[in-house]
Amino acid sequence: MTIEPVGAVALLLGLLILFRGPVVGFYILIPSGLLGSCAVLFLTAIGGAPVQPAHLMLGFVILAMFAQPGTADEVWSALAFPREGFWLLLTVLWGTLGAILFPRIFAGAVYVSAINQTGGEGSALLVPLGPTTGNITQSVYFIADLVTFLVCYVFAKNRDNFNVLAQAYFIYCTFNIFFALVDLATFWTNTSFLLDFMRNTTYALHDDTVIAGMKRIVGSFTEASSFGGVTLGTFGFTFRLWLGGVRPALTFTVAMISLILLVMCTATTAYVALPLVLAILYMTSLWRLIRGPVPKTVMAYLIFAPLLFVLISAAVMLIPAVGDQVWAIANEMLFNKATSQSAEERGSWNKASIETFFATYGLGGGIGAVRSSSFLLAVFGNLGVIGCVTYGLFLFLILFRRSRKPLDWYVHEVRAAARTTCLANIITCAISASLIDLGLSFFMLAGLACAANDTSNVPAKQQDEEDVPNLLRAGTPS
Numbered sequence: 001m002t003i004e005p006v007g008a009v010a011l012l013l014g015l016l017i018l019f020r021g022p023v024v025g026f027y028i029l030i031p032s033g034l035l036g037s038c039a040v041l042f043l044t045a046i047g048g049a050p051v052q053p054a055h056l057m058l059g060f061v062i063l064a065m066f067a068q069p070g071t072a073d074e075v076w077s078a079l080a081f082p083r084e085g086f087w088l089l090l091t092v093l094w095g096t097l098g099a100i101l102f103p104r105i106f107a108g109a110v111y112v113s114a115i116n117q118t119g120g121e122g123s124a125l126l127v128p129l130g131p132t133t134g135n136i137t138q139s140v141y142f143i144a145d146l147v148t149f150l151v152c153y154v155f156a157k158n159r160d161n162f163n164v165l166a167q168a169y170f171i172y173c174t175f176n177i178f179f180a181l182v183d184l185a186t187f188w189t190n191t192s193f194l195l196d197f198m199r200n201t202t203y204a205l206h207d208d209t210v211i212a213g214m215k216r217i218v219g220s221f222t223e224a225s226s227f228g229g230v231t232l233g234t235f236g237f238t239f240r241l242w243l244g245g246v247r248p249a250l251t252f253t254v255a256m257i258s259l260i261l262l263v264m265c266t267a268t269t270a271y272v273a274l275p276l277v278l279a280i281l282y283m284t285s286l287w288r289l290i291r292g293p294v295p296k297t298v299m300a301y302l303i304f305a306p307l308l309f310v311l312i313s314a315a316v317m318l319i320p321a322v323g324d325q326v327w328a329i330a331n332e333m334l335f336n337k338a339t340s341q342s343a344e345e346r347g348s349w350n351k352a353s354i355e356t357f358f359a360t361y362g363l364g365g366g367i368g369a370v371r372s373s374s375f376l377l378a379v380f381g382n383l384g385v386i387g388c389v390t391y392g393l394f395l396f397l398i399l400f401r402r403s404r405k406p407l408d409w410y411v412h413e414v415r416a417a418a419r420t421t422c423l424a425n426i427i428t429c430a431i432s433a434s435l436i437d438l439g440l441s442f443f444m445l446a447g448l449a450c451a452a453n454d455t456s457n458v459p460a461k462q463q464d465e466e467d468v469p470n471l472l473r474a475g476t477p478s
Contacts (some may be wrong), residue, residue, distance in 0.1 A: 001041055001042065001044055001045070002041060002042045002044060003040070003041045004013055004039060004040055004041060004042075004200055006038060006040055006053075006197055006198060006200070007040035007056075010032075010040040010053050010056050010057070011040075011056075013028050013057065013060075014056065014057060014059070015060075016028070016059035017029075017057070017060040017061060017063075017064050018060060018063060018064055018067075019377075021064055021067075021068075022061060022064045022065050022068070022151075022195050023161070023164055025057070025060060025064045025065075025252040026061065026152075026155065026164055026165055026168050027164070027167075027168050027171070028057055029054065029057040029058060029061050029168075029444075030165070030168040030169055030171070030172050030178065030441070030444055031168065031171050031172045031175050032053040032054045032057045032108060032208075033054040033172065033439075033440050033441045033444070034172060034176055034179060034219070034220045034230070035053045035054065035126075035198060035220050036052065036176055036201075036220060036221035036222060036230075037050060037054060037198065037199045037200075037201050037203070037207075037218075037220060037221055037222045038052060038053055038054050038198040038199070038200060038201060038220070039051060039055070039117075039200055039201045039202070040052070040053050042202070048202060049133070049137050050201045050202055050203075052201075054440050055141075055144055055440070058144060058147065058148060058151075058237040058440070061151060062147060065151050065154070065155065069152060072155040074157070075150050075151075075154055075270065076351035077262060078150055078154060079154050082311055083397075083450075084149075084153075084394055084397045084398055084401070084446070084450050085091075085146075085149065085150055087390050087391070087393040087394040087397065088145075088146055088149060088390075088391075088394045089146060090390040091383065091387055091390040091391045091394060092142055092143055092145075094144045094383065094386050094387050094390065095142060095364075095366060095367040095382065095383050095387055095436070096139045096142070096143070096291060096366075096367060098363065098364055098365065098366030098367065098369075098382070098383070098384070098387075099135040099136075099139045099366035099367040099368055099369065100135070100366070101366065102130055102360055102363060102364065102365050102366040102369065103129055103130050103131045103132070103135060103365060103366055103369050104130075106129055106359060106360050106365065107128065107129060107130045107131075108128040108129060108130065109128075109359040110128075110129050110202065110352070110355050110356050110359035110360075111126035111127060111128055111129070111352060111355075111423075112126060112127065112128075112129050112352045112353075112365065112369065112370040112381075113126055113127075113348070113349045113352055113370065113371040113372075114127050114130075114132050114134060114354055114369075114370070114371070115132065115134030115138060115368050115369075115370075115371050115434075115435070125351055126348065129254075129356065129359070129369060129370070130366055132368065132369075134368035134369075135366060135367060135368040135369060136368070138366065138367045138368030138435060138437065139367045139368060141437050142246070142367055142436065142437055144440065145437060145438070145439075145440065145442075145443045146443075148440050148443040148444055148447070149443040149444075149446055149447045149450075150447070151447070151448025152165060152443070152446075152448055152451070153447035153448075153450050153451045154445045154451075154467060155447075155451075156448050156451035156452075156455065156456055157451045158452050158455070159411075159455055162411065162414070162448070162451060162452065162455050163410075165444070165447075165448045165451075166414045166417075166418075166448065167435075168394075169237060169418075169441075169444070169445065169448070170238070170241075170251075170254075172234070172441070173234035173237060173238050173254055173258065174254060176219060176220075176230060176231060176234050176258070176339070177254065177257050177258060177261065178229065179219040179220040180217050180231070180261045180265075182195070182219075183195075183207070183217055183218055183219050184215060184217060187207070187208065187215050188215070190219075192207065192208065193459075194320060195436045198220065199222075201222065203222045204222065204223075205218075205222050205223075206218065206223040206224065207222075207223075211266050212266075214264060214266055216265060216266045216267070217261060217264055217265040217266075218229060218265075219231075222321075224265050224266060224267040225268070225269050225432060227265055227267065228265045228267025228269055228270030228271075228428070229267070229269060229270065229273075229425065229428040229429070230441070231258050231261055231262045231265065231270065232270050232273055232277060232424045232425075232428055233421040233424050233428075233441070234254075234258050234272060234421070235255055235258040235259050235262055235277075235424075236277055236281075236417070236420040236421045236423070236424040237417045237418070237420065237421040237445075238251045238252075238254040238255035238258060238417075239251070239252075239255040239259075239281065239420075240281065240413075240416055240417040240420040240421075241413060241414070241417045242255055242297055242302060243281065243285060243295070243297050243298050244295065244297070244412075244413030244416060244417070245295040245296075245297055245413070246410065246413050246414070246417075248297055252297075253321055262274060264315075268432070269427070269428050269431045269432040272431055273427045273428045273431060276427055277420070277423070277424045277427065279303070280420075280423065281301070281420065282301070282302070283290045283307060285298045285301055285302055286302060289302060303370055314404065333448070337398065346373035347373075349370075349371050349373050349434070350372055350373055350374060350377050352370055352371075352372075352381070353370050353372040353377040353378060353380055353381030353382075353407050354377065354380065354381065355369075356369065356370045356381040357380050357381050357383075357384060361444065362384050362385045362405070363384040363385075363386070364380075364381060364383045364384030364385075364386075364387055365381060365382055366382060366384050367382055367383070367436065368382070369381070369382055370382055371434045371435070372430075372434060373432060373433075373434060374430055374431065374432065374433065375426070375429035375430050375433040375435075375436065375438070376430050378433065378434060378435055378436050379436050380390055382436050383436065385455075391436070395426065397450070398419070398422060398446045398449050398450055399419055399422065399423060399449075401450070401453055402453070403452065403453040403454075404453060404454065407452060407453075407455075409450050411455055412452070414448070415448075415449050418445040418446075418448045418449040418452070419449050421442075422442060422445050422446055422449060423443050425438055425439070425441075425442045426438070
């Protein structure tokens with residue numbers, strides 16, 4: 001194991017978490033999920049696999065959580081049938097068992113695009129199915145997802161802690177904007193080397209690509225597609241808070257900046273997923289209007305969104321400079337990409353995932369056995385029928401389970417925002433993700449959304465009340 005200089009800073013933050021408790025821990029853990037191009041240490045025992053800051057911080061948060069009485073009982077309760085945690089646990093157990101057994105039982109039965117030890121792009125060549133270090137690392141990441149969901153759920157069941165998690169993710173949204181602006185500034189001033197300390201992972205970095213005169217924004221990630229997927233989620237979270245009337249001036253500002261960066265990042269996945277997310281938000285807003293009174297923000301969206309769409313379409317068609325720029329980006333990122341070598345390669349991955357499903361008689365190859373270019377096909381090929389059912393039930397429940405009791409306005413709106421981000425994440429991953437892992441930030445928000453259904457109004461016993469900023473709490477909207 002080798003520790004990077006930034007890892008020393010991360011260890012100091014971890015000690016701070018142990019001394020100050022889980023409230024401070026979550027304010028550090030959630031924003032650290034943005035550091036996708038950063039490694040705090042490398043595990044040389046398994047081929048130099050990098051450990052990202054969020055995974056290290058997660059370990060310290062777990063220690064801080066279990067230092068509090070009653071946490072273990074709450075975790076066991078979260079795993080009870082038929083809660084969301086139960087179905088996620090079954091998925092993890094099935095996938096991990098499959099990662100140990102199925103690549104050996106079905107060795108050589110099918111050719112796959114294997115996942116290398118770092119989870120990177122790997123080779124374009126297909127190889128016979130068999131055990132790889134990817135089975136180990138991807139299983140560990142998926143177990144970390146389960147733990148993340150559980151600690152966030154247990155923590156946020158308390159009303160005050162629920163607000164802490166919501167505010168921590170809002171900080172995540174603002175930091176994402178900050179890193180994007182820093183990425184742009186350092187690129188155009190030829191000072192990108194200033195970010196080398198945090199761009200030290202073994203993953204391939206694509207931080208200097210320009211398309212149609214626009215720099216592909218990567219922010220704190222390794223490539224534009226990762227930044228686009230995360231930014232779509234942050235836009236969905238803040239825009240849905242604005243629709244609910246939660247600090248409308250603040251949330252609308254962050255949402256619009258995120259939207260602008262999303263358009264500028266030139267990520268194909270984001271371009272495809274954004275209209276879907278906007279359409280879903282529009283339809284749900286329309287449904288809210290049909291059911292009864294809605295905040296002014298919802299009315300504004302319903303009225304001005306179609307008008308803005310018409311204006312933008314007219315500008316593209318009538319102003320040559322605008323139309324040429326839009327066409328150049330669309331041609332490069334959408335039309336040409338569909339016939340590129342990358343598209344053919346990803347098509348072979350999808351074919352291999354389907355073939356793996358049938359070659360293993362519907363059992364799947366196990367976690368980390370096969371790469372795809374769609375989250376849905378990755379689940380299909382890695383987890384088989386059983387994993388598809390258990391994982392599907394987990395995702396369905398986090399998006400649609402109703403609360404046991406009426407929710408107050410603030411909790412209801414934050415839950416809706418968290419669910420919007422989770423849905424946006426699923427959409428982007430269904431378009432282009434290679435693995436079954438939806439990422440730590442997804443499971444953080446999944447825990448927040450599920451905790452909303454079971455949140456108590458009992459105040460948290462926090463010794464460090466000054467550590468809880470009041471970013472999002474506000475009065476009921478008009």
